[in-house]
Amino acid sequence: MAMKLHNFWRSGTSHRTRIALNLKGLSYEYIAVHLGKEAHLTEAFKAVNPQQLVPALQADELGAHVLIQSPAIIEWLEEKYPTPALLPSDPQHRAQVRALAAIVGCDIHPVNNRRILEYLRKNFGADEAAINAWCGTWITAGFDAYEALLASDTKRGGFSFGDAPSLADVYLVPQIESARRFMVDISRWPRIFAVEKACNELDAFRRASPSAQPDAV
Ligand SMILES: N[C@@H](CCC(=O)N[C@@H](CS)C(=O)NCC(=O)O)C(=O)O
Secondary structure, rough: OOEEEEEOOOOOHHHHHHHHHOOOOOOOEEOOOOOOOOOOOOOHHHHOOOOOOOOOOEEHHHHOOEEOOHHHHHHHHHOOOOOOOOOOOOHHHHHHHHHHHHHHHHHHHHHHHHHHHHHHHHHHHOHHHHHHHHHHHHHHHHHHHHHHHHHHOOOOOOOOOOOOOOOHHHHHHHHHHHHHHHOOOOOHHHHHHHHHHHHOOOOHHHHHHHHOOOOOO
């Protein structure tokens, strides 16, 4: 089944969607949407996603319907292509993995998104040091909690949950990439750092990385 992913190399939500697609073994056409050139703010892209954010996923079987919002896209992939699973089978464990993913998806990424940072620059005169401090604050708060949860999971293997990549890793790895961009020192979180290393040993993660994308500069 042919799929098209509207995305941007450096976008964390695009990155997490690429990881999920790769882990599921799905191929897709890469449609670059240049956020730096505000290609997402054009009328043409508004017709694809009225929210004017990436990613957006088109698939033959969906006809004219476009999937938006990376959590919805990733859940659709999980439901449609259950193997390999991104969520464990036990409901409590599923909640545990979803909570880790939500630390990134609900509490870190949204406040550090491009449009938020643009607003801080334009309306509050934030310079790059202030932007890094802003992003560093929310990344640190989220990663401190994530690290504590990893530390308290005595059954954990090399990944965020168990010994195979899960939804939590799909969200975590792009956020680490973003943290480095905002000059956050990852060595403060040794377990997170080790999980990233384990993920990056997998081809699915390596192929999804920002620098490996056709529109990377
Ligand atoms: N909750 C949405 C957020 C999507 C989102 O904010 N994408 C960013 C890139 S990571 C974007 O398009 N930003 C454009 C902007 O802020 O101007 C999702 O997970 O898909």
